[in-house]
Amino acid sequence: MVSPIIKASGIEKYYGTYRALSDISLEVANGEFLALVGPSGCGKTSLLKILAGFEDLSAGSLVIDGKDMAGIPASARPTRMVFQKLALFPHKTVAQNIGFPLHLAKRPKSEIDTAVRRMLELMHLKESYLNRFPHELSGGEQQRVALARSMVSQPPVLLLDEPMSALDAKLKKSLQAELKHLHRHVGTSFVHVTHDLEEAMMLADRICVMRAGRIVQLGAPSEIYYRPADAFVAGFIGDTNLLPAKVTRVGEGFRFSCEILDCTEPLLSADQVAPGVAAGGDAALMIRPEMLRLLPQGENAECTIVGTVNEYFIRGASIQYRIAAAGTEIVMDIPGTSTLPAKQGDAVRLGLALGDLFAVGA
Amino acid sequence: MRLSTLPLLLLMGLFFVIPLIMTALLSFQGTQYYRLVWTWDLKVWTDVFSQVHYWTIMWRTLVMALICTLLCTVLAIPIAYGMLHRLSRWSDHITLLMVFAFLTDAVLKTFGWVLFLDRSGVLNGTLEAIGFPAASVNVLFTPNATMIGMVYNLLPYTIFTVALSMARIDGDLVLAARDAGASRLRAFVEVTLPLAKPGIWAGAVLVFVLSLGVFLEPKVMGGGTSPLAAELIRQSFETRVNWPLGAALTLVLIVIGAAALTVFGAVALWQARRVAND
Amino acid sequence: MTKSKGIPMFSPNRRTFLQGMGAAGLAGAGLMPRSAQAATSMKFMCWEGYDSPDIIKPFEEANDVSISIDLITDSPGGFAKLAAGAWRDFDVVATDSPWVQRMGPAGIGEFLDDAEFADVYDSFYPQFRAPFEPLNFEGKTTGLPTRWGWVGPTVNTKYDKLESWRSYAPCFDPAYKDKICVLDWGDWPIMPMALYAGIDPYKELDDAELNEIRLVLRALFKNTRAIVGDLSVAQKGLMDGSFRTLIGGGTYCTSALRKDGQKEIMSIVPEPKDGLKQGIIWMEAGGIVKDPVDDAKAKALLRDLTSPEVAVKLAWTEATCNLVPSQKAEALFTDEQKDVLQMDYMWEAWDKSHFHNVAPNIDQMLEIWSQELAAAR
């Protein structure tokens, strides 16, 4: 990583005696898109506010764009924030909102005007909106105005605090696409807080998972998804099956035993085991729902699960089955078909490849 | 017109329009021997329009009210802002103190000011103790003292209305302005101030109306040498027992007040057009 | 007198307004405790002092009545209220003598039979005995005097010699600039100034004379520091020397200070000027409002107020101390009280004074007053 745009080391944040952030060390590369995920109250907003300069840090250091941010007010930082509730100025028109950072920088009117129009185009907003007030726009349009305002002066770092959480799915999808497009287009670094895993996976170069004020895992989306650091990350990121198992180290790999899972050769290679798993003892086997498939009569797989269909949901592109197996409910997603392969109450066999298994600490 | 507005209309009629009509009718009567006589003539009104001093006092009242409104508004904005943002930890205590001061009898407060501002009062005593010449603040019994009293007694109205409207502003908006590169002052000017305008206007109107009717302050703190409209009206009613004259002067004051408010309102409306109500 | 009697302000202010509202609410809800469920209830309009429980309570008990009080804040205002119809509600009134005198001709007062009150007159100083002209209307008696005093310069001898105030001249002396306090008590400050200008304000005045009054007021306002409606503010200034005199005041303003031991503060009347007396005697009187509920009890209240025992109480109140017409009461005062009331000076003051009355041109004078005041600053 060439000189990072953000370099946070050992950041702590106390609200009174309550510790909201502990030992946050993080680097964001220039032009990188980092997604910040974690359960509610884990400190995502706090971290963003520290980056933006709205909150002081209690300990640690923060360098953005090569400068130590200690004592530098929000107004002088190379960051720009998009607020969860957008925070568009209700008394300013769309044009005034978007042009506000340039207006503050005392740029000539013509320059502001050009920049505003450029942003308008970039955000697919109509020119007739320029003289409207924010409350005269739809939610998605307001969203884009907020983005436009934060990007108009081409800040090196853009901080987004769940700006899309209030939007409906379809609008969200198109805005996500636009965001990705913008990111490629403008080369700004993004730190994007979201609750939505799919969004994080789709947009981010790397995902940072937080829990109770700490970073639990920081890595590429596939790494987070397929190689979660622990059961928390595995469970937080998407639907997943975590099956209790016992593991014992055998040479380079691990041997495991699991009541529910019947494998021809219960062996995991070293990279199929999270670092936190003890050399011998309890672990959980993670199986993503889409890794399972229905085994037709007579067919076999490296690993199988036998159970009964509890429920199923037709979701269009996929069908989700919930299957009772040895007292546990297993979730399976299979590609959608017009004829249902199994119905409620049917006895089924599920198969999966041994290589898709991943063990995390229990 | 809907039926549900009827009670409101009746109430307004009862408490506002009817007394106003009665006042107007009263102004066409006469007095004789300290008693009202029903004459139905314009004597009082010709009197009102031919006497310069009534208008001197009305004009003075209007000017004082405008200055007071301006001062209260200008003072209330930083005070309210400070209470909410800079001293937010103490804002409950400050509010409590202000409520106490506000609820304390105006008479007591005004007399307190007399003791404070007097040549031999607390202020001058303190100043003298730290080396200033004796009686260096000679403000009591001047129009300036009246203004001090008016501002002191009416300031809470503006502070409360302004603080109320400032408290309703989403804090993120100010952060967004700061984030966009605005200094604290700039963020205040660009965001807080325009969004607090409804409260600022409301406070200003309230104080203006109240200050048109101030009575105690010019009399007690101002030393009675520059009487304002309320004193003039009181004198007409009470000392001269000339109710028609008092009624006419009351109407004049109401009209002046209403005219000023209309101008206020026009400006405020024009402002409100710009501050889209969100 | 037309004046504030120690209560902070005599006109509607926020507090009295709210209190009024509260009282009205309570009364409306029937929650006001009636002082007693007595046989007769009487309404008494009076100045502060007459309402003292010391005076009212014993009378209520002795006569089986309950008295509700309506305090006067301004004499003409009180008269106007009665004249506007309130006379139907009231039984007895104690106010400035000119206004009692006027109740007869206005048809809102009962005349008194002097013979019936012969014993009361007998207890009075000779100066107040029947027929007592100031309360007479066309030979008929309108009321009984209750309290009196004089209007003249009020002097703090710590700062000024009494001799300096043998005339009102210092009021116009540049050396006294900003040291004069004028009491904002309607006609009271105007009368002495008119006298100083050589005009008897109690007779019908022509335009030239009214103009003299205008000039003298204009000159007075030049030297005036404050026009004060409240007695305590005026008294405070007199004590600390910031006001050298109170124009329109007199014993009424100084007696309470003397009571508190400040004997250096006195009220005097100026010497006659060009043959015109410069002092003014004020007097309060009690009268019976037309058609009282109980004529006998209304008369009993008048007798009570003029009896030596009650007179002493009436003379000696918190806010002010005043002389009473009752000669018999004189024996009941201590020497100290007599000194406070400046009794040794009272007949001298009486002799050098006019008797206060409602001036025929008072409305013009008040108008001139406010014109000059409006133009002063």
Ligand SMILES: Nc1ncnc2c1ncn2[C@@H]1O[C@H](COP(=O)(O)OP(=O)(O)OP(=O)(O)O)[C@@H](O)[C@H]1O
């Ligand atoms: N100003 C504050 N004073 C005290 N505690 C605070 C303050 N702001 C946040 N906290 C606490 O710090 C913790 C982290 O808050 P933060 O807002 O950063 O959470 P978050 O991860 O953004 O949550 P969400 O996803 O719900 O927005 C929470 O427990 C919160 O209650």
Ligand SMILES: [Mg+2]
């Ligand atoms: Mg948050």
